Amino acid sequence: MCTGRAFDRLAYAYLLGLYLGDGHIISKRKQHHLSIFCGEAHPGLIDEAESAIRRVMPVPRTARRHRNGCVEVKSFTQHWTCLFPQHGPGKKHDRPILLTSWQQEIVDAHPWDFIRGLVHSDGCRTMNWTTRVVGGVKKKYEYPRYWFTNVSDDIRQLYTDTLDKLGIEWTHCTRAGKKYNISVARRASVALMDAHVGPKY
Ligand SMILES: [Zn+2]
Numbered sequence: 001m002c003t004g005r006a007f008d009r010l011a012y013a014y015l016l017g018l019y020l021g022d023g024h025i026i027s028k029r030k031q032h033h034l035s036i037f038c039g040e041a042h043p044g045l046i047d048e049a050e051s052a053i054r055r056v057m058p059v060p061r062t063a064r065r066h067r068n069g070c071v072e073v074k075s076f077t078q079h080w081t082c083l084f085p086q087h088g089p090g091k092k093h094d095r096p097i098l099l100t101s102w103q104q105e106i107v108d109a110h111p112w113d114f115i116r117g118l119v120h121s122d123g124c125r126t127m128n129w130t131t132r133v134v135g136g137v138k139k140k141y142e143y144p145r146y147w148f149t150n151v152s153d154d155i156r157q158l159y160t161d162t163l164d165k166l167g168i169e170w171t172h173c174t175r176a177g178k179k180y181n182i183s184v185a186r187r188a189s190v191a192l193m194d195a196h197v198g199p200k201y
Pocket of ligand 1: 001002003078079080082
């Protein structure tokens, strides 16, 4: 943003979702990097996170660090604060998270990539089941559902605003008195999520 150099906007929409979910930026006098955290159980996501970082910012060095079942994918440059102006002190849920107009333009142009990034960091696809009596016989039915869980009201709002624009039906789900979960369970909406997002891999 500060050099005026073009960057891969599609990869950026995905990376913005990852950053808002499980990323953070360290920007101190002698230490500057972006970190995205991925579970070790999802090697596909780790590769995709690193690939998105390199497509947005090809020049700086990247590295991976394994610890506690997580892989931290890092990219070393202070310019991540220019690309993610949401950077600030403290936790993301303790401060307002609002997109700048140029970020919103990118999300509007690549909404599914943004949703994918958010679900790949703070979401999951699960199987639920229910029983129904058909012709006097009790049958078990399984149905998939997508969850997104984030403590920040603003980040959940960005997720649901984008789902609304895509015509995806969602519901708020309160668990243990906390309204941090967004569920997508209607069949047509799950089918669209499957086509564009899919399970973690
Ligand atoms: Zn910069």
